[in-house]
Amino acid sequence: MKIELSRDNSSMSLVDQIYFEILERIESRLLQKGALLPSVRKLAKDLNVSVVTVHKAYTRLAKEGYINIYKGKGAYINERYENMKPNREKGGDLSSFDWQQNIEDYIHRAQLVQHLQFSNPIQFATSVIYHKLLPTRFLAETMKLLVDNDPTILARYCETQGDSELREEMQKFLNRVYRLHVPFENMMITSGVQQGIDLVARSFIGPGDVVIMEQPCFTGAIDAMRGRGANILTAPVKQDGICLQTIEEICDRLKPKLIYTNPTFQNPTGTVMSEQNRKTLLEIAEKYGILIVEDDAVGDLYFDDEIPPKPIKYWDRNGHVIYLKGFSKPLSPGCRIATLVASGVVFERLVAAKATADICNPLLTQKAILSFLRSDKMFPHLEKLRIALEVRRDRLKNYFSTHLGDLITYRQPQGGLNVWIELPCKYNAEQLLYKAVEHNVSFLPGSACFVKDPQRNFIRLSFSSVSDKELDEGAERFANLIRSSLK
Amino acid sequence: MKIELSRDNSSMSLVDQIYFEILERIESRLLQKGALLPSVRKLAKDLNVSVVTVHKAYTRLAKEGYINIYKGKGAYINERYENMKPNREKGGDLSSFDWQQNIEDYIHRAQLVQHLQFSNPIQFATSVIYHKLLPTRFLAETMKLLVDNDPTILARYCETQGDSELREEMQKFLNRVYRLHVPFENMMITSGVQQGIDLVARSFIGPGDVVIMEQPCFTGAIDAMRGRGANILTAPVKQDGICLQTIEEICDRLKPKLIYTNPTFQNPTGTVMSEQNRKTLLEIAEKYGILIVEDDAVGDLYFDDEIPPKPIKYWDRNGHVIYLKGFSKPLSPGCRIATLVASGVVFERLVAAKATADICNPLLTQKAILSFLRSDKMFPHLEKLRIALEVRRDRLKNYFSTHLGDLITYRQPQGGLNVWIELPCKYNAEQLLYKAVEHNVSFLPGSACFVKDPQRNFIRLSFSSVSDKELDEGAERFANLIRSSLK
The missing domain is CATH 1.10.10.10 (Winged helix-like DNA-binding domain superfamily/Winged helix DNA-binding domain)
Incomplete structure (x- = not known):
């Protein structure tokens, strides 16, 4: 220990x-x-x-x-x-x-959520997307063709940086969706965004190195930084993103090496960093010589046709931003595919770290995702996904306002997979979870998302992983639980 | 830096x-x-x-x-x-x-070899097995069935520990091949042996912690330990395995936390630790409270029907041995499947580390390997593979003794994928590699396998990854190169 x-x-x-x-x-x-x-x-x-x-x-x-x-x-x-x-x-x-x-x-x-998967509850804890909303049939058919055409795809290592065709296609995708211009030579394929964060941590963070993180924050990012012995300082997440004033105060006192942020539909709060704040955050990083890890797991899953600001990477001219784009959630958690974009020697080191971590990703899963991106299906798929998730969000909201009224507080998320719920401060979400599991429903206690000084009266509820029927049933059970516990 | x-x-x-x-x-x-x-x-x-x-x-x-x-x-x-x-x-x-x-x-x-892959040389550098010797057609057909029967296999996370059916089947395999009894509850699926080593390093090794490694040693293991800031001490590899006397001397002076060893067909030297030495090494670990990482990447690929001793894990009664068994090399490098076996809190920590590293392996690749293990093909396949590799080894040996005579020294490997060649000590294998690449053949300079004080006159030559025709052609080019350089 x-x-x-x-x-x-x-x-x-x-x-x-x-x-x-x-x-x-x-x-x-x-x-x-x-x-x-x-x-x-x-x-x-x-x-x-x-x-x-x-x-x-x-x-x-x-x-x-x-x-x-x-x-x-x-x-x-x-x-x-x-x-x-x-x-x-x-x-x-x-x-x-x-x-x-x-x-x-x-x-x-280690990501609390991994340890709290139960046999058969209605699963509001994991932020993945319900399988029927994903292009699994297409990916499955593609894989069949791939192994038919060239079975040696299973007999080869891929290059450490990842399949170059896939990177080229991702380059086009990022350009089209965000007008982000990044050469595929500066992209690497990783096993999900989680591995991207972990590679950054192992390359650049050692004992005592100062890292700034959001509070609350994505649990997997906290685990990766703590595992390296980082001295983690936090800045609160406000309505328009991580508090820049806190960051500047930290930078005046110390020499942070890295800022981790999840600017669009932040996990867990769902907030979106404003365009102005994105630019200012980059300026701070430039002024103090800091790396920014920009986690973009679900930035393209926005609701109400409100397109969020461009990634911070868009304005990056000096290699400060390590940009992580996930394809697990919108396409296939089972393929474990994400991309990392960085430049200069920072990028070189990250490639070396990937070689040490697991040599390379499997080629088959990469080629399957490549096929989907190359087809004309990606953009219609995202469009459909946004609507499906938006409907779920609204359904939950209606249910909550009818049955829970003022018992809980939350902000309507404008995208992503989660709603971040605040209970009156005397209540403890972890204890609620014990009861919830008895009622066959689960969620993530918000305390898992705090680096320190955890607030125990928050809940992250993911509305994406269940079926419509389970959503209704789960919402009812959840509401009953809250009502009976908060009375 | x-x-x-x-x-x-x-x-x-x-x-x-x-x-x-x-x-x-x-x-x-x-x-x-x-x-x-x-x-x-x-x-x-x-x-x-x-x-x-x-x-x-x-x-x-x-x-x-x-x-x-x-x-x-x-x-x-x-x-x-x-x-x-x-x-x-x-x-x-x-x-x-x-x-x-x-x-x-x-x-x-980072694994030198990853950085030395060239477009079109005859590849003696990478120790993978030639694709036509692998069951890729079976795995490909299985994957087709898997995605047909249940496309949601691509839409789910697997549990962090890995698919339980696969672990059960691996349990049977280890029992049958080594008479090793390990419950599948104590097994975890990893992305190759490389990730297993890396998970151990991140869980238990921090700056200054003393680690004992073989000299020379598998490059990927060196990288993983160095990345954690370990204080690595080495013990030379002798004909019957890592030098136990050196290890005891180190243990008398210091408090090592971990010993990394690759006892069967050691990478790169090909040596086999004797049964007696395995037992003694375990006794040392027990006496001093040390963990042993036992890397068994190719232990089942023995030649001349000479079955090597059982894994050290076989005698482990107190949870000292973290045993890593690879399925990448004999079955499919592209599936990236290996298993880690450990017990007690050590195992719990390793599972937590996997969650932080990349959450889980893809389910599809796991299920494909499961099918192969469940079929009656695994043992005949291994039998075939042993013979094919043995033939290659002998072919190379004949070529070398005819054309190189006493110019080089090496011990005939009794299994595995590599031959470890010693040149007269005034020659530098790295400089030879420059010339080799010009002659369209490559190998691993032995210096990459040294933790410190690298000897520059060694070469690791893998005879497994090329076709028969390439083996002949490559051997000729290699011999010409050595002859012209050593004259």
């Missing part, structure tokens, strides 16, 4: 940081029932803090029921998830090797 | 370490023609060494022609690879953003 304490620039006390780090591991199920925590004395020594500091953190965890402290024996993790069976089966031998508990590791948590 | 200097336990001087770190980046093309190195003063300050130390390293690089030093202007990378066009096209704007040169990165090098 490697805990990186931030001593200078944190809004959290050392006690709170230790408490929170351990809590995250419990919630990610990295620490499970019966696991022994390091002794107070040992952890204090390892972290170079006083015994009192660790003791306070442990006491708080014990008070809240996360651990049990037995005098003279140590502190053990309590069972928290009795009624939550994760989808994946467990090895029977967990925690049976005591010596393993002493191995210091660098895993803080 | 993040250089980690080892001050205590290195056999290399600080000057040599700096020299070698920069050289690796040049050879990996991370530093390219015209790139500006940090000033002597700045690097000295960053690394906390004297100006004289950096100056000496730069002078050596300049003397050997890798860099040019211009008084008052700085040190620039020279062109080294004029006649080596890498397979992937280059972005036109490389090095055009000066500010990027100041971003400290954590990429030391």
